[in-house]
Amino acid sequence: MKKINPILRAFIPVTRGLGQMLGPDYEIVLHDISDPEQSVIAIENGHVTGRKVGAPLTDLGLYILRSEKFKDVDVVPNYMTTTSDGRILRSTTIFIRDENGKIIGFLCINYDTTKISIFKQVIEQHLTFQNLEDMAGTNHERFVSKVEELLNEAIQSVKSLAGKPLRYATKEEKISVLKKLDEKGFFLLKGAVDFLAKEMGNSKFTIYAYLREARNRSNNLV
Structure with missing residues (x-):
């Protein structure tokens, strides 16, 4: 030995x-x-x-x-x-x-x-994300339990366009905000116009008028 x-x-x-x-x-x-x-x-x-x-x-x-x-x-x-x-x-x-x-x-x-290399590949595969910003103009999807939360979050996301509380925004600024909200599908939600009217300090009829003008401008650009 x-x-x-x-x-x-x-x-x-x-x-x-x-x-x-x-x-x-x-x-x-x-x-x-x-x-x-x-x-x-x-x-x-x-x-x-x-x-x-x-x-x-x-x-x-x-x-x-x-x-x-x-x-x-x-x-x-x-x-x-x-x-x-x-x-x-x-x-x-x-x-x-x-x-x-x-x-x-x-x-x-x-x-x-x-084994750990295979595990690493699986982890990387499940942590690889599509860039939602390029597709939908937002970097994340919001999960809410009430329509009011969705309405409020949509408004909060576009307030920066006016740079001030929406009730103090000019007509042009409000039309720009409405255009952005329309692109986000905001007006597909029931109560969206009433909710926005309170936020902007305008009547529902004014909101509808601004919305028509925003859509007309968009159509003219096509």
Whole structure:
């Protein structure tokens, strides 16, 4: 049986525990770099990459051992790797050192992002919206329980055209407001003229007259 450094041996139950806690999409791998050709001494959920105990060190592991860039590094977190069949993994490599600071092994975590990527696509699909502003001149649909609420909200939405309380607006400003309300379908609602007459301080007959003038102007533009 291969002799394992006691420090690395202490990480074998850690490997097992992490694999069981995190679940089957997380591969946990413990490497002993004293034998790069058979460095894997413990592995959980090896189906993620298809490896098992006795598998060799990766090319990244070999590079780390030869490069001065990692002399004082303890963790390389959250980098992207790809399996042989094209699945994307989110990987982290933790350096295990002896009492002298020399690297003796790696604890690696490889998360298969396939499921979460599908979930992300589903979320994005359900949170993609048609621009209602371009189609209906408004950026949202209002849900109300009473007609009065709808009438009031419609009026509030066009008050900015006059820039003042509607009862103090000029005739031209009122006609512009009526034109906008007509485009919104305001006058399809029962009681709309009475409601607007109170808001503008005019009689129903004046509102009807202004509305006819607004519609005539619109028709002349066609």
